[in-house]
Amino acid sequence: MDPVLVEVSTGSRRYSIHIQYGLAARLGELVRNARVGSRTFIVSSPLVWRLHGRTVGRALTSSDPILIPDGERNKQLPTVARIYDALVHAQADRGSAIVAVGGGVIGDMAGFAAASYLRGIGLVHVPTTLLAQVDSAIGGKVGVNHPLGKNLIGAFYQPGLVAVDPALLSTLPRREFRAGLYEIVKYGMTASRMLFDRVSHDTKAIFNRDPDVLVPIIAESCALKAKVVSEDEREAGPRRVLNFGHTAGHALEAMTKYRRFRHGEAIAYGMLVAAEVAVARGALSDAARQALRRLIVELGPLPPIADLSTKEVLEAMRLDKKIVDGTLHYVLATDIGSWTIVSDVTEKELGKALRKVGFAP
Numbered sequence: 346m347d348p349v350l351v352e353v354s355t356g357s358r359r360y361s362i363h364i365q366y367g368l369a370a371r372l373g374e375l376v377r378n379a380r381v382g383s384r385t386f387i388v389s390s391p392l393v394w395r396l397h398g399r400t401v402g403r404a405l406t407s408s409d410p411i412l413i414p415d416g417e418r419n420k421q422l423p424t425v426a427r428i429y430d431a432l433v434h435a436q437a438d439r440g441s442a443i444v445a446v447g448g449g450v451i452g453d454m455a456g457f458a459a460a461s462y463l464r465g466i467g468l469v470h471v472p473t474t475l476l477a478q479v480d481s482a483i484g485g486k487v488g489v490n491h492p493l494g495k496n497l498i499g500a501f502y503q504p505g506l507v508a509v510d511p512a513l514l515s516t517l518p519r520r521e522f523r524a525g526l527y528e529i530v531k532y533g534m535t536a537s538r539m540l541f542d543r544v545s546h547d548t549k550a551i552f553n554r555d556p557d558v559l560v561p562i563i564a565e566s567c568a569l570k571a572k573v574v575s576e577d578e579r580e581a582g583p584r585r586v587l588n589f590g591h592t593a594g595h596a597l598e599a600m601t602k603y604r605r606f607r608h609g610e611a612i613a614y615g616m617l618v619a620a621e622v623a624v625a626r627g628a629l630s631d632a633a634r635q636a637l638r639r640l641i642v643e644l645g646p647l648p649p650i651a652d653l654s655t656k657e658v659l660e661a662m663r664l665d666k667k668i669v670d671g672t673l674h675y676v677l678a679t680d681i682g683s684w685t686i687v688s689d690v691t692e693k694e695l696g697k698a699l700r701k702v703g704f705a706p
């Protein structure tokens with residue numbers, strides 16, 4: 346299969362996302378052509394490097410990789426400081442670039458290091474989870490958590506290149522893979538009925554990670570995110586569509602201390618809640634809501650929620666960053682493949698929707 350190229354063009358930068366099965370073997374050539382920097386420093390995690398370091402290391406001449414722990418718990422400033430230490434020791438200068446090889450946690454941390462070391466050096470993303478390939482490696486959000494809150498410290502910093510190799514997903518645990526699929530369902534539900542239908546029809550081949558089916562779905566998702574990000578780099582308008590399912594989803598993650606749900610799993614519930622709100626308002630047909638529910642169940646199982654009270658979820662939602670000046674901007678799907686933003690959703694409506702989805706009264 347030929348590589349698929351998706352262009353991202355934001356106010357601050359223009360770059361390409363290359364998507365191809367087996368692409369990692371050609372990384373050296375891609376990085377050279379993208380002219381991101383004369384010296385490259387790989388940042389990865391011990392696990393990812395053990396699984397894929399041989400392929401990546403062979404393709405890219407670089408000093409020893411900087412290995413830092415991943416997992417949400419480690420997405421903290423002290424971990425990023427380890428990247429700075431290694432760069433300083435190696436006398437990395439402005440002409441250097443970081444190549445982030447890993448999931449969203451590695452990408453966010455390595456990206457933040459690239460944004461801040463010497464006020465900014467080159468950055469390449471080589472995402473290795475499905476979530477990172479279709480979502481976190483695109484769009485330039487980088488950063489870390491604060492002990493008191495997720496993603497509180499960060500920057501917008503666009504990479505010079507994103508190299509997506511779906512072959513790297515062959516080692517990804519099934520649950521991590523499914524977590525990424527829910528974000529793809531989000532793109533389908535808000536922006537592309539074709540994508541939604543493909544995921545619904547080809548579920549089995551997707552789970553088998555069949556390149557012929559998986560690669561086009563990843564490419565379509567990258568294109569959808571790239572388009573939104575190109576229109577709105579800093580999330581002032583159209584980029585908010587990406588928050589579909591994320592209001593309740595973030596609340597669920599926070600109230601269970603990021604332990605019970607993978608991010609995508611929480612978003613799956615959040616999409617179901619948003620669909621109930623939309624149906625109750627007459628904005629979405631019940632048939633469309635059922636199609637979404639069927640697909641989410643098909644991709645399941647999801648962690649249980651029956652012990653989580655509606656009241657607690659509502660409280661957690663109130664603390665969310667998406668509430669600007671006291672107003673909750675809420676994304677509703679209006680059909681499979683279309684959406685709108687409303688700012689008058691009441692707690693009563695949300696409560697009703699949460700109970701319908703199965704949260705305790």
Ligand SMILES: NC(=O)c1ccc[n+]([C@@H]2O[C@H](COP(=O)([O-])OP(=O)(O)OC[C@H]3O[C@@H](n4cnc5c(N)ncnc54)[C@H](O)[C@@H]3O)[C@@H](O)[C@H]2O)c1
Binds near residue numbers: 415
């Ligand atoms: N920057 C953005 O725009 C953006 C968007 C969405 C999410 N995020 C962030 O992304 C993070 C979640 O990313 P994630 O879901 O990729 O989690 P992750 O980076 O923690 O990776 C999940 C697990 O998969 C392992 N792994 C990674 N690649 C693998 C592979 N190829 N084979 C086997 N195991 C592999 C990792 O070691 C880790 O244990 C969150 O911190 C979230 O805030 C950022």
Ligand SMILES: [Zn+2]
Binds near residue numbers: 528
């Ligand atoms: Zn998300």
